[in-house]
Amino acid sequence: xxxxxxxxxxxxxxxxxxxxxxxxxxxxxxxxxxxxxxxxxxxxxxxxxxxxxxxxxxxxxxxxxxxxxxxxxxxxxxxxxxxxxxxxxxxxxxxxxxxxxxxxxxxxxxxxxxxxxxxxxxxxxxxxxxxxxxxxxxxxxxxxxxxxxxxxxxxxxxxxxxxxxxxxxxxxxxxxxxxxxxxxxxxxxxxxxxxxxxxxxxxxxxxxxxxxxxxxxxxxxxxxxxxxxxxxxxxxxxxxxxxxxxxxxxxxxxxxxxxxxxxxxxxxxxxxxxxxx
Ligand SMILES: [Zn+2]
Numbered sequence: 382x383x384x385x386x387x388x389x390x391x392x393x394x395x396x397x398x399x400x401x402x403x404x405x406x407x408x409x410x411x412x413x414x415x416x417x418x419x420x421x422x423x424x425x426x427x428x429x430x431x432x433x434x435x436x437x438x439x440x441x442x443x444x445x446x447x448x449x450x451x452x453x454x455x456x457x458x459x460x461x462x463x464x465x466x467x468x469x470x471x472x473x474x475x476x477x478x479x480x481x482x483x484x485x486x487x488x489x490x491x492x493x494x495x496x497x498x499x500x501x502x503x504x505x506x507x508x509x510x511x512x513x514x515x516x517x518x519x520x521x522x523x524x525x526x527x528x529x530x531x532x533x534x535x536x537x538x539x540x541x542x543x544x545x546x547x548x549x550x551x552x553x554x555x556x557x558x559x560x561x562x563x564x565x566x567x568x569x570x571x572x573x574x575x576x577x578x579x580x581x582x583x584x585x586x587x588x589x590x591x592x593x594x595x596x597x598x599x600x601x602x603x604x605x606x607x608x609x610x611x612x613x614x615x616x617x618x619x620x621x622x623x624x625x626x627x628x629x630x631x632x633x634x635x636x637x638x639x640x641x642x643x644x645x646x647x648x649x650x651x652x653x654x655x656x657x658x
Contacts (some may be wrong), residue, residue, distance in 0.1 A: 401551040406446070441485045441654045444515045444604065446525040447472030448618070454498035454529035455503045458624025467624070467633065469494065474643030475650075477524070482656035488518050505604045512608035521654075523616035524558065524646070525605045527634065531625040538626040539574030540565055543618035545606045546580045548598035553615040554580070561617050563649030571641055574631050575620050583607070619646065 383603035399629055447468035455464035472489060479487045490511045491497040499512035515523045533538030542565060544557030558578055569575045581602040585591045594610070596602050601607040609616035621642050622629035650656065 391426040400403075435466065438566055439491050441649065441656065442488070442521050443485060443654075444488045444490065444511075444518060444523045444614075445472050445475055445479075446490040446511055446523055448525050448527040448605075450496040450507070451494040451549055452499065453507055456528060456624060458528070458530070459627060459630050462532075462624050462634070463632070464487050464528045464624060465494065467528050470636075470639050471621070471646070472526050474640055475524075475646050478560050478643055479650060479656070480648035482651065482658055485654065485656050486518075488514075490514060490518070497625055508604035509608045512605065512614065514614045515609055515614040516612035520614050522556075523605070523609050523614050523617060524560075524650070525618045525648070527618055527620050529620040529623045529625075531623050535625055535627070538629045540568040540641065541576035541578040541620045542578050543603055543620065544578050544580055544608060545610055546582055546599070546601050546614060548600070549594035549596055550610050550615070553610060556615045557617045560649060561619070562655045563652055564617075564619055567645035567649055568621060568642070571645060573629065576620075593652065 408566035447465070449465035449468060452463065453465070455468075457463055469491065473492070476487050476489055479485055494566050497505060497514075501507045501510045512523070529537070529541070539576050544558065544561055545553040546556045559576060565577070567574060583602050584593065585602040592600060603618060605618055606616055622633055624630050624633060632641065
């Protein structure tokens, strides 16, 4: 964790309560864009940066978000494999890995297949509630775990990271690249093609207040990235691979492979935040 990160965390802890109260009114009625159909958009080249240094004090607070749930199931892959089952398995393995480190607190948005916010409503509202939880626990980063679907194209393959755009909280984009680049590198070493980073701005077909952040800049399309930013939490969506592509699925299926994915995520997180045992 570099100086910028430390300063940001301190600033956040001091000012968060006031800022968040002010923001709360803006949250309701906002939001569109689930993470169910992850495709398209602005690609950015994958970059690696210098390793972050450990924090002198204060634990890193991480929120792991196994994407989807039994009420919001996400993609279905070859042989009927379900995205929400895979994300939960990887999420639990990742949690267990990270809990071995002393300077981190790890939280999960869900530990079972059940929707964590059954009264929230649809997928966007569910994701919005997960992002509110991220702020509630003081998360320094929210890592949302997903698997991709080719939407009929069985050749679509590879890993990619969806990151927040440069609007409103402009540092989050680079933070996403720094952490995400490490994850992409680790996944590439497991054989996944590296599709790089993507951002996607909100589309015009939602209410005007959902199209922009409070400063008037264009909001992020994906609900997790959009609402995490409104809650002042950097977030990334990790699309580990395509469960509709046989070669990718061969690298995903089974406990041993899922553990490798969790290890890939964990190692990147350990390096980025300078976690120590
Ligand atoms: Zn998904």
